[in-house]
Amino acid sequence: MIERQVVNVFDSRVHDSFPRYVAKIFSEMWTYRFALKNFVVNNLRTRYRRSALGFLWSLLNPLFFMIILAVVFSTIFKQDIRTYSIYIFSGMIPWLYINASITMGCQTLINAEGFLKKVYIPKLLFPVVSVTTETVNFVLSIVSLYLLGLFVGFPVKITILYLPLVIFIAFLFNLGWVLIFSVTTIFFRDTTHLITIIFQALFYLAPIIYPLESIPEQYRSLFLFNPFYYYIILFRKVIYGEPALTWIDWLAPIGLMLLVLTVGLYILKRLDRTIVYRL
Amino acid sequence: MNSQIKICDASLVFHLYSDPTPTLKETVVNRVLRRKQVNERREFYALRDINLNFLGGDRVGVIGLNGAGKSTLLKMIVGIYPPQSGRVEVFGRVTPMIEIGTGFDVELSGLENIYLNGAILGYSPKEMQQREQDIIEFSELADFIKMPVKYYSTGMYGRLAFSIATMTEPEILLVDEIFSAGDAHFIKKGTERMLHLFKSSQVVVFVSHNLDQIRQLCNRVVVLHHGQVVNQGDPDEMLKFYESEIVNTI
Numbered sequence: 001m002i003e004r005q006v007v008n009v010f011d012s013r014v015h016d017s018f019p020r021y022v023a024k025i026f027s028e029m030w031t032y033r034f035a036l037k038n039f040v041v042n043n044l045r046t047r048y049r050r051s052a053l054g055f056l057w058s059l060l061n062p063l064f065f066m067i068i069l070a071v072v073f074s075t076i077f078k079q080d081i082r083t084y085s086i087y088i089f090s091g092m093i094p095w096l097y098i099n100a101s102i103t104m105g106c107q108t109l110i111n112a113e114g115f116l117k118k119v120y121i122p123k124l125l126f127p128v129v130s131v132t133t134e135t136v137n138f139v140l141s142i143v144s145l146y147l148l149g150l151f152v153g154f155p156v157k158i159t160i161l162y163l164p165l166v167i168f169i170a171f172l173f174n175l176g177w178v179l180i181f182s183v184t185t186i187f188f189r190d191t192t193h194l195i196t197i198i199f200q201a202l203f204y205l206a207p208i209i210y211p212l213e214s215i216p217e218q219y220r221s222l223f224l225f226n227p228f229y230y231y232i233i234l235f236r237k238v239i240y241g242e243p244a245l246t247w248i249d250w251l252a253p254i255g256l257m258l259l260v261l262t263v264g265l266y267i268l269k270r271l272d273r274t275i276v277y278r279l
Numbered sequence: 280m281n282s283q284i285k286i287c288d289a290s291l292v293f294h295l296y297s298d299p300t301p302t303l304k305e306t307v308v309n310r311v312l313r314r315k316q317v318n319e320r321r322e323f324y325a326l327r328d329i330n331l332n333f334l335g336g337d338r339v340g341v342i343g344l345n346g347a348g349k350s351t352l353l354k355m356i357v358g359i360y361p362p363q364s365g366r367v368e369v370f371g372r373v374t375p376m377i378e379i380g381t382g383f384d385v386e387l388s389g390l391e392n393i394y395l396n397g398a399i400l401g402y403s404p405k406e407m408q409q410r411e412q413d414i415i416e417f418s419e420l421a422d423f424i425k426m427p428v429k430y431y432s433t434g435m436y437g438r439l440a441f442s443i444a445t446m447t448e449p450e451i452l453l454v455d456e457i458f459s460a461g462d463a464h465f466i467k468k469g470t471e472r473m474l475h476l477f478k479s480s481q482v483v484v485f486v487s488h489n490l491d492q493i494r495q496l497c498n499r500v501v502v503l504h505h506g507q508v509v510n511q512g513d514p515d516e517m518l519k520f521y522e523s524e525i526v527n528t529i
Contacts, residue, residue, distance in 0.1 A: 006373070006450075010358060011366040012289075035398035042384055042395075049386065118378040119399055120358045190304065273361040277293060 063144040094235035097138035105178030157241030179264030282371030282481035289365030340497035374449030380440030385429035418442035
């Protein structure tokens with residue numbers, strides 16, 4: 001056994017500074033990385049357990065979903081299926097990713113009650129597990145999007161090289177929201193329902209199923225209030241390749257990510273010691 | 280390193296809400312109308328002004344009636360419930376045997392659960408690999424170890440949980456009432472294993488209602504009542520005190 005010197009001090013009056021707290025909880029994530037991996041793998045496995053195709057479904061599901069939509073949309077709107085479908089999905093799949101991460105993430109601390117009250121386990125672990133699970137699903141959806149692209153003859157753009165970076169930024173952005181809402185949900189259980197409704201509204205405040213240009217000029221500024229708008233644009237530029245990606249496209253997503261993540265971590269720090277008493 | 284648990288003026292308050300899940304609407308409406316929050320809350324001291332100091336060599340028995348705060352005391356030492364006032368200092372690696380088997384995934388095999396359970400307790404796969412053989416052997420699950428835990432009998436489940444929890448060399452051992460699981464044969468084996476752990480750990484805190492076990496295993500006893508330490512000291516004296524002053528006065 002590895003010998004470790006362990007000193008734990010819990011003092012009701014002593015609070016770590018914010019940077020120190022953040023450093024501490026992220027180093028705890030490193031200690032619990034195997035638990036993280038286990039939880040994520042189990043989450044993914046449970047979804048497709050005992051089905052004949054198993055894990056393959058996580059590729060096939062989004063693929064068929066997209067094929068059906070593509071056929072329907074191109075028939076209704078009489079658009080070229082080749083470019084139109086990729087255009088739509090390069091916005092829709094990132095949207096579904098953000099949406100699923102946040103709406104599923106709301107309940108994550110509440111669902112962890114059985115752990116939090118019985119063993120010492122870092123609270124950050126559960127939001128991280130939840131967002132990681134959705135991120136893995138998202139990556140698989142992206143793979144099936146490229147499969148679809150291959151199928152309809154859409155060329156892979158060089159900007160695909162930016163994709164890991166965008167996913168990394170989006171991961172932290174989603175984590176920030178999940179921290180905010182999973183902690184809020186403990187104190188106000190309605191949060192989850194509110195979030196679901198808000199997301200339904202925000203869907204139409206992002207150019208996902210129609211291009212921004214089809215919106216009357218005077219309403220376009222409304223979109224700018226949608227924090228997820230900037231992510232949809234960035235993802236689309238990286239995947240669809242048009243309009244051209246510039247460095248300005250990165251500013252809002254990175255800025256928002258830092259802001260939301262900081263707020264989320266700050267809320268977690270403030271309520272860290274209270275959470276277990278309110279579950 | 281000398282293990283030690285030092286608790287200074289620690290209190291732990293549970294707020295019991297008449298409605299544990301307030302809604303946003305209620306709260307906002309009540310605030311706006313300057314109405315008193317309907318959600319009354321009652322304070323309940325699970326632990327009050329606890330001062331304890333456990334040193335290397337201490338085998339501490341904790342006794343008290345149901346709801347006296349015994350398990351909560353252990354959970355405070357582990358860090359599950361941070362004290363709301365006061366201070367808790369723990370020097371040394373803690374092995375909690377509280378609610379063993381937490382986090383078992385019944386869909387996974389026994390073997391996978393060994394690693395999952397280890398991960399939840401903060402052990403790496405490498406550390407668990409070193410213990411894997413011992414755990415399988417001790418639990419006597421043999422080939423069942425590859426089967427999903429949901430097909431296990433209660434006894435098998437308990438044996439696996441017990442084996443995982445006890446395959447450590449703890450510095451500080453916290454035990455809540457679990458002595459073993461399974462049939463007579465396993466209970467005997469499990470008891471031996473526990474006695475070994477009691478001997479090899481530096482500090483043991485043992486919560487139990489079995490006063491004979493406390494008398495046999497502990498060299499120091501703490502009596503808890505309504506969340507407070509009412510007496511502590513020599514086991515025989517404390518057990519007498521507990522019977523005459525607390526058990527017989529209810």
